[in-house]
Amino acid sequence: MSKDNIAFHRTHMLPEAPPPATETGAIKWLRENLFSSVANGLLTVVAGYLLLSLVISAGPWFLNGIWDSPSLTACREMLDGRTGACFAVLTERWNQLLFGFKYPDELYWRPTLAFVLLFVAIAPVLFVKFLPHQLLIFTGLYPFIAYWLIWGGSIIVPVMALLGVLFGVLVYRRTLTVSAGVAVLAGIVGAMVFWWIAGFVTGSAAGFLALEPVASRDMGGFMVNLMLGVVCVSLSLPFGIMLALGRQSDMPIIKWICVVFIEFIRGVPLITLLFVANVVLAYFLPPGTTFDLILRVIIMITMFASAYIAEVIRGGLAALPRGQYEAADSLGLDYAQSMQFIILPQALKISIPGIVNVAVGLFKDTTLVSVISMFDIVGMIRGPILASAEWNGVYWELFGFAALLFFITCYGISQYSQWLERQLQTDHR
């Protein structure tokens, strides 16, 4: 066989050719995502035009922004007719927006420290699987530390409050053998008695390790929103669980108390409850009794949120197959055990999106306190800042700033909840 007869065959491998221009890189991405059909292409062009015009119209407003000026009039003089924001109001009044107008400046580090510690405290709860469980001790201590930092006063008060809680838990543990209900009652009574006795001690040791006290009515700004949001969400979770379980209880009195509470609270707008807290209570209490306004508001918002969370969790409980309850019974677990180990972990997992929804909604609802003349961030903007002769007429900058703060917080919460849902996902989809 001569070489000539052999059909052509390649002796070496061809180098990799680049893919066609339309099937690679930016062009491919554009074709697939933006111009996959005539209709989509048209939509892309329109959306692009709108986006561009938004940037063109809003761009100068941001770029020309004045960051240093004593008043709105001065701002306008500096801008000299150009479009531009007057961010100077933020640089001058940032402290009022964050802490309110009466919190002493030299003490700003205290709420700030409490805010930083908040992350340390909730991290072990949020990332249970990744952090050592010992850190939960700090979480337990955090409310008392935060109280001491924000309100100041003698350290004896939060320490006694903590000891009262521990004493209550101790009583609860001791009486748990009798019955769960009795134990809870005994624990609460025990803590109350302890606090009552401790009241005499704290009165005499008011100056011991004392931080400069700050009254509740001196607090304001975003700090109040955060405080109300964090406290009310964390309190309303346990209350919500109890109410949801109570509503499913076989014991008629407990069941009806829970049903009436939930239905009543859900049937009343939050703003009404806040007015009750602010205005109506003042009629019932003798003049001179100052029942802390923030405490009153916390109680009302917690009640409100508990009722909603209870219904969300009830949905979770109802979604569990009957077999789960029966399985728990057949293992010989009593009510408390079956709830703790079988039912609630599953029900709560189902309820996460709903709970987060309530939490985010509640956090934003805390701005309603501005209506009862508390100076939260919206109250600060609408009241003192817009009423000052210097800044009357600045709207976009201030409300934009408030919106930004709320967006960051709420987006963070929502991202965490999505992550948590993925973490807890045990079924196969």
Place this chain on the structure above:
Amino acid sequence: MKKTVFLGALTAAGLVGGAAAAATLDDVKARGTLNCGVTTGLVGFAAPDANGVWEGFDVAVCRAVAAAVLGDPTSVEFVPTTGKTRFTALASGEVDMLARNTTWTFSRDTDLKFDFVGVNYYDGQGFMVPKSLGVTSAKELDGATVCIQTGTTTELNLADYFRKNNMNYEPVPIETNAEGQQQYLAGACDTYTTDASGLAATRAAFENPTEHVILPEIISKEPLGPLVRHGDNEWEDIVRWTLNALITAEELGVTSANVAELAAGKTDSPETNRLLGTEGNLGEMIGLDADWAVRALSAVGNYGEVFEKNIGEKTPIGLARGLNAQWADGGILYSPPFR
């Protein structure tokens, strides 16, 4: 059972409340601070500054009373109230007096059981129009679109005024003053109507205030003044005469600058002497010492000074005295004599 407890608590609260209301002066002295209800913020009338210190036209009344009663204009606890919470705050005893641009009306004075001690600002509803509209009188507003806050007395006044003058208008309902400002500037309405002082403050915040005019017609009476609870006439007298002292001081030419000098010895004017306590015993009659008015005046100055400092023509708000000038100068500010 619950109902009984509830009623019991109510009765107890009522009794204690009644007892406490009878001696507001003693309460204030024992507490060492005056609880004064103010607005949550109204330009020129009451607002905390960058350092958190309350300032304004209404705030000055609180400070004057505190200076007269307690000797210290700073020992005031300002309780911010909204339009919805102001009356309950006063009625429940949370505040000792309310100085919060509140219109003196029949039902508030009688039905709500308050006592207005006087008028510190005579306001009235007016109209603001852009200069380019070429309108010089409210009578020329036939057929105009009007931005108007809903649910207020201004809405009713507007309807009355246009009906009386046989004119038509188209209302553009708005919720707050801030919204009104935006709508008006955006051209959603030809004219914006609210209290004249509010119009002036709103206009002051505009980018080009000179392009807008406030029409001369005032279509309603809005006498604003401090008020106290029914039932404690001694306290009411103190607040009333502190306000009158500020007004009389302007009439007599007593200012914060010369009050110390005038009070040092007897002057030629007997009324000045009586006001400043160098003659007679007026202070004693209202349960205070002789220097009460001197303290109030050195703290905030006389009515004219308070006006000029907070809302007068040199401030951005730029209100003219108008009705609020002394009666001798063509206004209707008229304090009963100190005798």
